[in-house]
Amino acid sequence: MNPVAARTSCDLVVVGAGPTGLFATYYAGFRGLSVLLLDAQHEPGGQVTALYPTKAIHDVAGFPAVPGADLVRGLVAQAEAHEPRMVFGAQVVDLVRDERSGTLTLSLADGSQVDARAAVLSTGVGGLRPRTLPVGHGWHGRGVAYTVGDPTDHTDEDVVVIGGGDSALDWALQLQPVARSVTVVHRRRAFRAHAASVARAEKCGVRLLTDCELLAIHGDDSVRSVVLRDRDGSEQELPATTVVGALGLVTAPSPFAAWGLELVDRKLVVDQSMATNIPGVFAAGDATSYPGKVPLMAVGFGEAATAVNNAAVHIDPELSLFPGHSTDEEQGTTMASDPTPLAVEA
Ligand SMILES: Cc1cc2nc3c(=O)[nH]c(=O)nc-3n(C[C@H](O)[C@H](O)[C@H](O)COP(=O)(O)OP(=O)(O)OC[C@H]3O[C@@H](n4cnc5c(N)ncnc54)[C@H](O)[C@@H]3O)c2cc1C
Structure with missing residues (x-):
């Protein structure tokens, strides 16, 4: 090499x-x-x-x-x-x-x-190359990632996955058994991912937020939380250790x-x-x-x-x-x- x-x-x-x-x-x-x-x-x-x-x-x-x-x-x-x-x-x-x-x-x-x-x-x-998160600038390597390698690297973490396709749901399903919490945030009403994956994610406790977008990432040396905004404009802050961008390539x-x-x-x-x-x-x-x-x-x-x-x-x-x-x-x-x-x- x-x-x-x-x-x-x-x-x-x-x-x-x-x-x-x-x-x-x-x-x-x-x-x-x-x-x-x-x-x-x-x-x-x-x-x-x-x-x-x-x-x-x-x-x-x-x-x-x-x-x-x-x-x-x-x-x-x-x-x-x-x-x-x-x-x-x-x-x-x-x-x-x-x-x-x-x-x-x-x-x-x-x-x-x-x-x-x-x-x-x-x-x-x-x-x-992965499509980057618009608000992810400066956070890469400090909690923002664009792929999930070994899910156990995220043991006991609060993970927020951004995206609505197969990769977003697959990664959420891999992380759910080891992470403290897994939330998938998708800005549209319906997921593009396979319906069976969405159903499995719902069943095993992945939190699915649709009509919702990532507004900001907060933290210090590393990510601590994310701010999300609903379609009706209301905002909420979620604890987050890792934000996975799954917006495609x-x-x-x-x-x-x-x-x-x-x-x-x-x-x-x-x-x-x-x-x-x-x-x-x-x-x-x-x-x-x-x-x-x-x-x-x-x-x-x-x-x-x-x-x-x-x-x-x-x-x-x-x-x-x-x-x-x-x-x-x-x-x-x-x-x-x-x-x-x-x-x-x-
Ligand atoms: C989500 C998903 C699931 C899939 N599931 C299946 C499946 O179940 N079964 C199946 O058969 N197929 C599946 N596919 C399709 C399969 O992945 C592709 O058919 C396969 O990867 C094609 O291989 P390839 O080597 O031709 O091209 P690629 O895998 O695209 O590799 C091309 C390589 O060329 C490199 N490259 C490009 N341009 C340059 C350059 N100018 N200089 C140097 N390097 C360059 C790239 O960096 C890349 O590494 C799936 C695809 C996706 C996206």
Whole structure:
């Protein structure tokens, strides 16, 4: 996780360490490529880490229910099998292809550059940051937070969650067993969150305040209370140790159009090999669009395998598109050009 040197090179650069990019990194290592994985965030996992690390995911093949953070841990361990370079806090701001050599040069926000023979863009919905609380300025790290990591960090606290979506209700439900009190404040009459979550929260003692907004945060070194205002204008002050902003995320799409990439609805247009319109630049996961596209992790994993194997052939046309079976890996046949055929009964 070292910073990128002022200029470095690799066979394949993967941009975005969400589920898709992590799996692409595994596949690139499996194919014997030198790979560099870059992400603007400071930790891997993309939307899973940012939005639902503790929620159980039920539609990843082979895992009936896997918490988001566990899935990301597994993807990182799998990606690390072939010792890729992974650099976080590395935002890619430009991509240029040299027409003569075909080399791709990616520029990072800190001014460093990466030369690669191919790239997989797995940038998902773009850069992610939480929508901040209008009155939260100056309180971050002193009681205002925008995610809930380990709920037991809030044992015996008075927690006020601001927001009406799934994250707000999920976090409230996780905090309720350990916190002294949990209050969800939503400025509209109806929650956007799943009705079952709202019903569970009501049942287990989470206080739900609708038509209500956060007016002010009071405290000294840390948050002590919040002032709330009802729709009719009446105000109340509640004790609060932690205020969790759950107002959703602001996404910052990469400037793909300026890089010369073809887009539809701000997504990258790809063909069946996950190639974009720039030779050597492939894409996978939520960043891509094609007729019938379903933006789910299961789909992104398949696209990552397709993108990386096609990138491998782009890098070395002598290589087979089929990577060989991973079950053969210990026998050193990861670059198989002639997979063992299955016998077919006549
Ligand atoms: C609340 C919620 C619940 C969900 N539940 C499910 C579910 O149950 N099952 C399911 O299959 N899917 C689910 N999804 C969707 C799933 O999370 C996405 O399909 C998945 O995260 C897409 O993975 P990705 O790697 O393509 O993109 P992302 O997860 O969006 O990751 C993209 C990464 O790229 C990085 N990045 C972007 N631009 C740059 C740049 N210029 N330079 C460097 N890094 C960059 C970002 O920082 C980010 O880390 C859910 C989504 C949400 C919001």
